[in-house]
Amino acid sequence: GENVGLHLPTLSVQEGDNSIINCAYSNSASDYFIWYKQESGKGPQFIIDIRSNMDKRQGQRVTVLLNKTVKHLSLQIAATQPGDSAVYFCAEIRSGGYQKVTFGTGTKLQVIP
Amino acid sequence: EAGVTQSPTHLIKTRGQQATLRCSPISGHTSVYWYQQALGLGLQFLLWYDEGEERNRGNFPPRFSGRQFPNYSSELNVNALELEDSALYLCASSLAGRDEQFFGPGTRLTVL
Numbered sequence: 001g002e003n004v005g006l007h008l009p010t011l012s013v014q015e016g017d018n019s020i021i022n023c024a025y026s027n028s029a030s031d032y033f034i035w036y037k038q039e040s041g042k043g044p045q046f047i048i049d050i051r052s053n054m055d056k057r058q059g060q061r062v063t064v065l066l067n068k069t070v071k072h073l074s075l076q077i078a079a080t081q082p083g084d085s086a087v088y089f090c091a092e093i094r095s096g097g098y099q100k101v102t103f104g105t106g107t108k109l110q111v112i113p
Numbered sequence: 114e115a116g117v118t119q120s121p122t123h124l125i126k127t128r129g130q131q132a133t134l135r136c137s138p139i140s141g142h143t144s145v146y147w148y149q150q151a152l153g154l155g156l157q158f159l160l161w162y163d164e165g166e167e168r169n170r171g172n173f174p175p176r177f178s179g180r181q182f183p184n185y186s187s188e189l190n191v192n193a194l195e196l197e198d199s200a201l202y203l204c205a206s207s208l209a210g211r212d213e214q215f216f217g218p219g220t221r222l223t224v225l
Contacts, residue, residue, distance in 0.1 A: 042218055042219075043205075043216030043219050044156070044216045046213055046214070101146070101158055102158065103156035103157075103158075104155050105155040
Protein backbone atom coordinates (compact mmCIF):
# COMPACT_ATOMS: atom_id res chain seq x y z
CA GLY A 1 0.00 0.00 0.00
CA GLU A 2 0.93 3.62 -0.12
CA ASN A 3 2.40 5.13 2.99
CA VAL A 4 4.66 7.80 4.23
CA GLY A 5 6.72 7.00 7.27
CA LEU A 6 9.51 8.33 9.43
CA HIS A 7 12.66 6.47 10.49
CA LEU A 8 13.01 8.06 13.94
CA PRO A 9 10.01 8.76 16.14
CA THR A 10 12.00 10.86 18.66
CA LEU A 11 15.13 12.90 18.14
CA SER A 12 17.06 14.69 20.90
CA VAL A 13 19.53 17.36 19.82
CA GLN A 14 21.77 19.72 21.72
CA GLU A 15 21.01 23.38 21.24
CA GLY A 16 23.20 24.80 18.50
CA ASP A 17 23.73 21.48 16.77
CA ASN A 18 22.19 20.56 13.44
CA SER A 19 19.13 18.30 13.28
CA ILE A 20 18.25 15.84 10.57
CA ILE A 21 14.77 14.39 10.38
CA ASN A 22 14.11 11.63 7.87
CA CYS A 23 11.09 10.42 5.99
CA ALA A 24 10.50 7.50 3.64
CA TYR A 25 7.74 7.42 1.07
CA SER A 26 6.56 4.63 -1.19
CA ASN A 27 4.76 6.29 -4.09
CA SER A 28 7.10 7.36 -6.85
CA ALA A 29 4.24 9.24 -8.53
CA SER A 30 4.17 11.89 -5.84
CA ASP A 31 4.55 15.40 -7.19
CA TYR A 32 5.25 17.38 -4.15
CA PHE A 33 6.48 17.07 -0.59
CA ILE A 34 6.01 19.32 2.41
CA TRP A 35 7.51 19.43 5.86
CA TYR A 36 5.23 20.63 8.64
CA LYS A 37 6.02 21.57 12.21
CA GLN A 38 3.42 21.01 14.91
CA GLU A 39 3.91 22.53 18.31
CA SER A 40 1.97 21.27 21.27
CA GLY A 41 -1.65 22.38 21.15
CA LYS A 42 -1.36 23.90 17.69
CA GLY A 43 -2.09 22.89 14.15
CA PRO A 44 0.70 21.95 11.74
CA GLN A 45 2.65 24.84 10.30
CA PHE A 46 4.21 24.80 6.85
CA ILE A 47 8.03 24.84 6.96
CA ILE A 48 9.34 24.10 3.50
CA ASP A 49 8.33 22.26 0.37
CA ILE A 50 10.01 20.61 -2.58
CA ARG A 51 8.78 19.49 -5.97
CA SER A 52 9.61 16.07 -7.35
CA ASN A 53 11.77 17.60 -10.09
CA MET A 54 14.14 19.03 -7.47
CA ASP A 55 16.60 17.34 -5.15
CA LYS A 56 17.36 20.16 -2.76
CA ARG A 57 15.72 23.31 -1.49
CA GLN A 58 16.92 25.73 1.14
CA GLY A 59 15.04 28.06 3.41
CA GLN A 60 15.96 30.01 6.46
CA ARG A 61 17.96 27.57 8.62
CA VAL A 62 16.20 24.64 6.95
CA THR A 63 17.09 22.48 3.99
CA VAL A 64 15.02 19.74 2.44
CA LEU A 65 16.69 16.98 0.44
CA LEU A 66 14.83 14.63 -1.86
CA ASN A 67 16.30 11.36 -3.07
CA LYS A 68 13.86 9.87 -5.53
CA THR A 69 16.03 6.84 -6.18
CA VAL A 70 15.48 5.53 -2.67
CA LYS A 71 12.26 7.48 -2.03
CA HIS A 72 13.72 9.37 0.88
CA LEU A 73 13.11 12.87 2.15
CA SER A 74 15.02 14.68 4.87
CA LEU A 75 14.72 17.95 6.75
CA GLN A 76 17.87 19.56 8.02
CA ILE A 77 17.67 22.27 10.65
CA ALA A 78 20.82 24.27 11.19
CA ALA A 79 21.81 25.57 14.63
CA THR A 80 18.80 24.02 16.35
CA GLN A 81 17.08 26.27 18.86
CA PRO A 82 14.73 25.51 21.78
CA GLY A 83 11.90 26.96 19.71
CA ASP A 84 12.43 24.19 17.19
CA SER A 85 11.13 21.64 19.67
CA ALA A 86 8.02 20.20 18.08
CA VAL A 87 6.71 17.28 16.08
CA TYR A 88 7.72 17.34 12.42
CA PHE A 89 5.65 15.69 9.70
CA CYS A 90 6.50 15.00 6.13
CA ALA A 91 3.63 15.04 3.67
CA GLU A 92 3.40 13.43 0.27
CA ILE A 93 1.08 14.97 -2.29
CA ARG A 94 -0.19 13.43 -5.50
CA SER A 95 -2.00 15.69 -7.90
CA GLY A 96 -3.44 15.03 -11.31
CA GLY A 97 -7.20 15.54 -11.38
CA TYR A 98 -7.46 15.34 -7.63
CA GLN A 99 -5.19 16.02 -4.76
CA LYS A 100 -4.37 13.55 -2.05
CA VAL A 101 -2.12 14.26 0.90
CA THR A 102 -0.60 11.56 3.06
CA PHE A 103 1.22 12.39 6.26
CA GLY A 104 3.66 10.37 8.27
CA THR A 105 3.22 9.79 11.99
CA GLY A 106 5.75 12.49 12.83
CA THR A 107 9.11 12.83 14.57
CA LYS A 108 9.34 14.57 17.89
CA LEU A 109 12.34 16.85 18.06
CA GLN A 110 13.58 17.64 21.56
CA VAL A 111 16.16 20.39 21.88
CA ILE A 112 18.37 20.12 24.93
CA PRO A 113 19.45 23.55 26.23
CA GLU B 114 -4.46 38.49 7.99
CA ALA B 115 -6.53 36.06 10.04
CA GLY B 116 -5.57 32.42 9.81
CA VAL B 117 -7.76 29.36 9.58
CA THR B 118 -10.19 29.24 12.48
CA GLN B 119 -12.01 26.25 13.90
CA SER B 120 -14.78 25.83 16.41
CA PRO B 121 -15.33 24.58 18.95
CA THR B 122 -11.91 24.12 20.50
CA HIS B 123 -13.09 21.14 22.49
CA LEU B 124 -16.13 18.94 22.07
CA ILE B 125 -17.28 16.14 24.34
CA LYS B 126 -19.90 13.69 23.13
CA THR B 127 -21.15 10.24 24.03
CA ARG B 128 -21.30 7.18 21.83
CA GLY B 129 -24.04 7.31 19.23
CA GLN B 130 -24.34 11.08 19.24
CA GLN B 131 -23.54 13.38 16.37
CA ALA B 132 -20.78 15.98 16.25
CA THR B 133 -20.51 19.07 14.06
CA LEU B 134 -17.18 20.80 13.62
CA ARG B 135 -16.71 24.10 11.84
CA CYS B 136 -13.91 25.69 9.89
CA SER B 137 -13.36 29.12 8.37
CA PRO B 138 -10.57 29.29 5.79
CA ILE B 139 -8.18 32.13 5.21
CA SER B 140 -9.83 34.88 3.22
CA GLY B 141 -9.43 34.16 -0.48
CA HIS B 142 -8.84 30.45 -0.03
CA THR B 143 -11.39 28.27 -1.78
CA SER B 144 -10.12 24.83 -0.82
CA VAL B 145 -10.76 23.31 2.59
CA TYR B 146 -9.32 20.05 3.86
CA TRP B 147 -10.26 18.00 6.90
CA TYR B 148 -7.88 15.66 8.72
CA GLN B 149 -8.13 13.39 11.71
CA GLN B 150 -5.17 13.16 14.04
CA ALA B 151 -5.58 10.37 16.54
CA LEU B 152 -3.17 10.04 19.44
CA GLY B 153 0.09 8.52 18.27
CA LEU B 154 -0.95 8.50 14.64
CA GLY B 155 -0.24 10.79 11.72
CA LEU B 156 -2.77 13.00 10.07
CA GLN B 157 -5.34 11.00 8.20
CA PHE B 158 -6.96 12.72 5.25
CA LEU B 159 -10.73 12.93 5.55
CA LEU B 160 -12.21 15.28 2.98
CA TRP B 161 -11.31 17.95 0.47
CA TYR B 162 -13.75 20.63 -0.64
CA ASP B 163 -13.20 23.17 -3.35
CA GLU B 164 -15.68 25.69 -4.69
CA GLY B 165 -18.46 24.09 -2.71
CA GLU B 166 -17.93 20.57 -4.00
CA GLU B 167 -16.37 17.48 -2.50
CA ARG B 168 -13.24 16.75 -4.53
CA ASN B 169 -11.76 13.83 -2.70
CA ARG B 170 -12.42 11.62 0.25
CA GLY B 171 -10.18 9.55 2.47
CA ASN B 172 -10.77 6.02 3.74
CA PHE B 173 -13.42 6.85 6.28
CA PRO B 174 -16.96 5.47 6.64
CA PRO B 175 -19.96 7.42 5.29
CA ARG B 176 -20.89 8.62 8.76
CA PHE B 177 -18.09 11.14 8.27
CA SER B 178 -19.50 13.80 6.00
CA GLY B 179 -19.27 17.49 5.41
CA ARG B 180 -20.06 20.40 3.24
CA GLN B 181 -18.67 23.70 2.09
CA PHE B 182 -20.74 26.83 2.11
CA PRO B 183 -20.81 29.64 -0.48
CA ASN B 184 -18.47 31.69 1.72
CA TYR B 185 -16.04 28.72 1.62
CA SER B 186 -16.41 27.88 5.29
CA SER B 187 -16.96 24.22 5.98
CA GLU B 188 -18.59 21.80 8.37
CA LEU B 189 -17.53 18.30 9.26
CA ASN B 190 -20.27 16.05 10.59
CA VAL B 191 -19.66 12.78 12.34
CA ASN B 192 -22.73 10.65 12.96
CA ALA B 193 -23.16 7.68 15.29
CA LEU B 194 -20.01 8.56 17.19
CA GLU B 195 -17.73 5.76 18.29
CA LEU B 196 -15.05 5.80 20.95
CA GLU B 197 -12.37 5.53 18.24
CA ASP B 198 -13.50 8.84 16.78
CA SER B 199 -11.81 10.63 19.67
CA ALA B 200 -9.09 12.68 18.04
CA LEU B 201 -7.91 16.12 17.04
CA TYR B 202 -9.67 17.21 13.87
CA LEU B 203 -7.69 19.64 11.80
CA CYS B 204 -8.92 21.86 9.04
CA ALA B 205 -6.63 23.39 6.44
CA SER B 206 -7.20 25.76 3.57
CA SER B 207 -5.36 26.66 0.40
CA LEU B 208 -5.67 28.88 -2.61
CA ALA B 209 -7.22 27.24 -5.64
CA GLY B 210 -4.64 25.27 -7.54
CA ARG B 211 -1.99 25.68 -4.85
CA ASP B 212 -0.58 22.83 -2.83
CA GLU B 213 0.44 24.69 0.31
CA GLN B 214 -2.10 24.19 3.04
CA PHE B 215 -2.51 26.37 6.09
CA PHE B 216 -3.83 24.65 9.18
CA GLY B 217 -6.18 25.75 11.91
CA PRO B 218 -5.63 24.95 15.59
CA GLY B 219 -7.97 21.97 15.51
CA THR B 220 -11.01 20.74 17.42
CA ARG B 221 -10.39 18.16 20.11
CA LEU B 222 -13.28 15.66 19.98
CA THR B 223 -13.68 13.32 22.91
CA VAL B 224 -16.21 10.51 22.72
CA LEU B 225 -17.17 8.96 26.04
